[in-house]
Amino acid sequence: MPYRAVVVGAGLAGMLAAAALSAAVDEVVVVERDDLPDGPAHRRGVPQGRHAHLLMPGGLEAMEELIPGAGVRESLLEAGAHEVAFGSGMVAWTAQGWLRRWRDGGPRMVTCSRALLDWVVRDLVLERFPRVRIERGRAEGLAGSAARVTGVRIVPGTDDDGTAAERELAADLVVEASGRGSRITAWLEELGIGGVRERTIDVGLVNATRLYRTPEGAEDFPLTVLQADPYGGRPGRSGMVLPIEGGRWMVSLAGTRGGGEPPADAESFLRYTLDLPHPIVGQLISGAEPLGDVHVSRSTKNTRRYLERLRTWPEGLMVLGDAVATFNPAYGQGMSVAAIGAVELRRELERGGPVAPGLARRVQRRAARVVEAAWASAVGQDVFFPQVRGGRPNLADRLVSGYSRRLTGSAASSPGAARALWDVTSMRTGPSRLLRPDALLAALAGPLLPPLAGPPLTPAERKILAELDGTGGGTG
Numbered sequence: 001m002p003y004r005a006v007v008v009g010a011g012l013a014g015m016l017a018a019a020a021l022s023a024a025v026d027e028v029v030v031v032e033r034d035d036l037p038d039g040p041a042h043r044r045g046v047p048q049g050r051h052a053h054l055l056m057p058g059g060l061e062a063m064e065e066l067i068p069g070a071g072v073r074e075s076l077l078e079a080g081a082h083e084v085a086f087g088s089g090m091v092a093w094t095a096q097g098w099l100r101r102w103r104d105g106g107p108r109m110v111t112c113s114r115a116l117l118d119w120v121v122r123d124l125v126l127e128r129f130p131r132v133r134i135e136r137g138r139a140e141g142l143a144g145s146a147a148r149v150t151g152v153r154i155v156p157g158t159d160d161d162g163t164a165a166e167r168e169l170a171a172d173l174v175v176e177a178s179g180r181g182s183r184i185t186a187w188l189e190e191l192g193i194g195g196v197r198e199r200t201i202d203v204g205l206v207n208a209t210r211l212y213r214t215p216e217g218a219e220d221f222p223l224t225v226l227q228a229d230p231y232g233g234r235p236g237r238s239g240m241v242l243p244i245e246g247g248r249w250m251v252s253l254a255g256t257r258g259g260g261e262p263p264a265d266a267e268s269f270l271r272y273t274l275d276l277p278h279p280i281v282g283q284l285i286s287g288a289e290p291l292g293d294v295h296v297s298r299s300t301k302n303t304r305r306y307l308e309r310l311r312t313w314p315e316g317l318m319v320l321g322d323a324v325a326t327f328n329p330a331y332g333q334g335m336s337v338a339a340i341g342a343v344e345l346r347r348e349l350e351r352g353g354p355v356a357p358g359l360a361r362r363v364q365r366r367a368a369r370v371v372e373a374a375w376a377s378a379v380g381q382d383v384f385f386p387q388v389r390g391g392r393p394n395l396a397d398r399l400v401s402g403y404s405r406r407l408t409g410s411a412a413s414s415p416g417a418a419r420a421l422w423d424v425t426s427m428r429t430g431p432s433r434l435l436r437p438d439a440l441l442a443a444l445a446g447p448l449l450p451p452l453a454g455p456p457l458t459p460a461e462r463k464i465l466a467e468l469d470g471t472g473g474g475t476g
Contacts, residue, residue: 002026003354006152006171008139009178010036011046012118013321013338015125017175019066020346022129024354029169031154033138040079040116040245047180048114048329050295051207052242052252055110055117058427059336062343063121070124073110079120080245081112084223086422091222091455093278095229096409098452101222102418107426109332111223112244117335135169139178142317143168146192149317173354175318175345177338182323185305193312201379201390202301203236204257205328209295210269212249212288218464219247224284224455226276228254228330230384231405235260238330239273239281251285254300254330258387264296280455280465287468302328302378302390308361308368318345318363325371328382333374336427341367373430380404403443407434410442413449417442 003025007014010032018028034045042049055076063072077083084090085105092099110117125132137154144150151170176184185196223243228236236256244250253262253272262272273282304325307313321338344366348359380400383393393401410417420439423429433439457465 003172004029004170005173005175005354006031006169007175007177008152009045009176009321009323010034010122010134011177011179011321012121012335013179013323013342014175014177015118015122016063016066016339016342017177017318017320017345018132019125019129020342020349021173021175021354022131023346024349025173026131028129028132029171030132030134031137031139031152031169032134033136035136036122036134037115037119040113040119042115045179045181046114046118047297048207048300049118050114051209051297051329052240052250053112053114053117053329053335054242054332055112056332056336056425056427057107057109058429059339060110061428062336062339066339066342066346067121067124067128070128072121072124075120075124076110076112076117079112079116081110081116082243082245083108084111084243086426087418089222091224091280091457093226093455094408095227095231096405097412098455099412099418100449100452101456102415104415104419106419106422107428109426111242113250116245140166141183141190142174142187143170144191144314144316146312146314148315149174149191171316173316173318173360175320176323177319177321179322180303180326182319184307184319184323188310191314193310193314195310197306197309198303199306199390200301200303201382201388203328203382203385203388204261205236205254205298205300205330206256206261207252207254207297207300207329208262208264208269208272209250209252210266210293211291212251212285213291214243214247214249215288215464215468218284218468219243221284221461221464224280226278226281228256228260228385229277230381231401233386235387236385237262237272237276239276241281241284248291249285249288251281256385256387262296264294266290266294269294278455283465283469285468286470300328302326302375302382304371304375306368308365313361313364315357315360317360318367320345320367324367325375327374327378331374331378331381333378333427337370337374340370340427344370374427376431377424404434406446407439407443409447410445412451413447414442414445
């Protein structure tokens with residue numbers, strides 16, 4: 001008997017879910033409402049697509065597992081993406097000061113535009129898995145009952161004039177991966193399943209991003225990031241210079257409500273960078289050629305749907321990616337969470353096949369465990385920002401944040417503490433890594449060296465910064 005799976009959404013989560021499904025079913029149909037570009041281009045269905053994205057090592061490893069033999073990493077690098085080592089390839093300021101750079105570079109993340117990443121992954125999935133096809137259409141709801149989902153109700157094509165007739169696309173398995181705009185709660189209610197608990201933590205974050213041509217001679221300048229300080233009692237403000245494909249820098253600013261929001265005009269954009277805790281971002285871009293306007297987005301809140309806690313869950317339905325939880329993009333977790341969730345789907349399919357009883361609930365619970373670690377990390381910091389909506393720090397939050405801050409301070413001078421933080425931030429291990437003896441001892445000892453007075457740049461990098469700095473501010 002042939003089996004069909006339908007995936008809602010052709011974004012990163014949807015295409016990786018399609019890869020996970022392809023070995024277990026005869027046909028995978030990915031339903032996508034957007035007109036997908038033939039190359040790396042921004043599309044409406046990815047509201048955060050114009051801003052900085054970091055593909056963590058844990059997420060990249062999951063992608064390699066889902067698309068074996070395709071060389072995801074090599075394909076991205078050939079297309080112009082960059083690799084950045086946590087320990088040596090990044091200049092980072094935190095609320096505990098500047099982090100030192102270590103000879104041991106540690107794990108490597110991949111930096112590129114979200115458009116490039118989506119395009120490369122989509123192309124690899126379609127090339128490697130002939131059972132996967134994309135169908136243009138808009139998903140309107142689920143078919144079936146509270147006991148079993150039997151398909152998706154879609155409006156085919158573009159439906160520009162609103163006259164296209166809805167039809168049912170039958171399926172043995174349905175994966176909802178349509179992203180931040182998912183209507184899964186309403187779809188479940190139509191099946192008679194209500195009571196989905198949701199939680200939102202919203203710091204009112206605004207992102208503003210502008211592209212620049214990488215100045216000649218600065219091609220190897222390290223990724224530069226000034227992180228927001230959640231603990232100072234003031235609105236958060238951050239900035240990042242991210243190397244991406246095409247000889248460009250992506251400069252992303254972010255700030256929370258109450259006065260931290262970055263501006264949308266070019267002149268104020270530069271001024272904002274110079275007013276950050278250190279002017280290095282502004283010094284770098286003041287001598288760089290801008291490419292286009294400033295793009296602003298406000299789709300940034302943390303929202304989680306606790307689907308795994310429902311007493312009733314239909315066979316045949318799984319929800320992955322941003323449809324389960326969205327995160328403040330400042331923490332760089334969303335793409336990796338989607339990839340690791342798709343790996344969990346694949347492993348459950350390998351254990352029992354596509355129609356094993358209880359498959360959908362097991363996948364949902366495993367996906368929830370992946371989400372939980374990322375959620376705790378993001379929300380555990382966001383609740384400390386002033387004017388946050390949806391929660392305030394409790395005693396547990398304060399204890400965890402106190403330990404995390406002490407360990408981060410130790411990481412400025414302790415390679416052991418730095419490695420523990422890299423392992424967790426890279427999403428290769430869970431938060432329990434921070435409680436292993438080497439991390440506990442490093443946190444207990446505290447910083448072993450005096451804090452750095454300025455960014456940890458090499459002499460060659462200081463020279464580049466001085467040449468680019470048109471603000472008259474020096475090199476800091």
